[in-house]
Amino acid sequence: MAIFKQEQKxxxxxxxxxEFHGHLGPFLVIGVRMGLIGVRELKxxxxxxxxxxxxxxxxxxxxxxVIDGIQMATKCTVGNQKLKLIDSSGITGEFELxxxxxxxxxxxxxxxxxxxxxxxxxxCSQEETQKLAHMIASMPEEELFTIxxx
Ligand SMILES: [Zn+2]
Numbered sequence: 151m152a153i154f155k156q157e158q159k160x161x162x163x164x165x166x167x168x169e170f171h172g173h174l175g176p177f178l179v180i181g182v183r184m185g186l187i188g189v190r191e192l193k194x195x196x197x198x199x200x201x202x203x204x205x206x207x208x209x210x211x212x213x214x215x216v217i218d219g220i221q222m223a224t225k226c227t228v229g230n231q232k233l234k235l236i237d238s239s240g241i242t243g244e245f246e247l248x249x250x251x252x253x254x255x256x257x258x259x260x261x262x263x264x265x266x267x268x269x270x271x272x273x274c275s276q277e278e279t280q281k282l283a284h285m286i287a288s289m290p291e292e293e294l295f296t297i298x299x300x
Contacts, residue, residue, distance in 0.1 A: 160186065160287060167222040176265055176282040177212045180241065180294070181205075181219020183286075184255045187297060188245030189224060191253040197225050200248040206238035212269055216241055252300040261294055 160182065167182050168174035185203070188194075194201045203226040207213045217228075217235070220243055226232035241257040268274065268282065286294065 163222055164287065167219055170222060171215065171218040173276070173279070174283045175212055175215055175279045176269070176286040177215035177241075178219045179283045179286040180257060181216035181221075181243075182223045183219070183291075183294065184216070184241075184243040184257075185220040185223025187255050187291070187295065188243055188253055191255075191297065191299065192245055192247050192251055194245075194247060198247065200250075201226055202232050202234075202246045202248065204234045204236055204244040204246075206236045206240070206242040206244070208239060209235060209237060213241065216243075254298045254300070256296045256298075258294055258296060261289070 163182050163186070164174065164179060167178055171178050188203065189196075189198070189201070192198075192201070201224060203220055203224055205217055205220055207216055217233070221227045221233060224233075224245070228235070240259065241262060243255045244252065245255070246252045265282065265286075269279070274282070291297075
């Protein structure tokens, strides 16, 4: 039941995220899932005022699509200055409840490279991109991410 609820929640946020972002792609899904994990691991409340996020990634499409996913899942945005961006070759989200706990969620480098190859090499069609998005949405969490609490 708990798992079912989680999937429903992911589905709902993904729909909203795709609407906001303009399309559904695997990196958007990664962002939404990272955000949900960060909120869950910190036991943050919905719209938690103390939540801060740092997104470490390459600031170009499709990697930057992650940002919109994180924003949808955490309500920490560039606009409200609760989201900071740091340039990085990988993809990591650092979630923090002010001066208390911190959790980092990093995309598994093997999955990341696989995605990069299939998205960038053959100029992925919209249909293929959506297929990849669904694959990422249903991939087991421990296969997709490394989660570390500090
Ligand atoms: Zn995108």
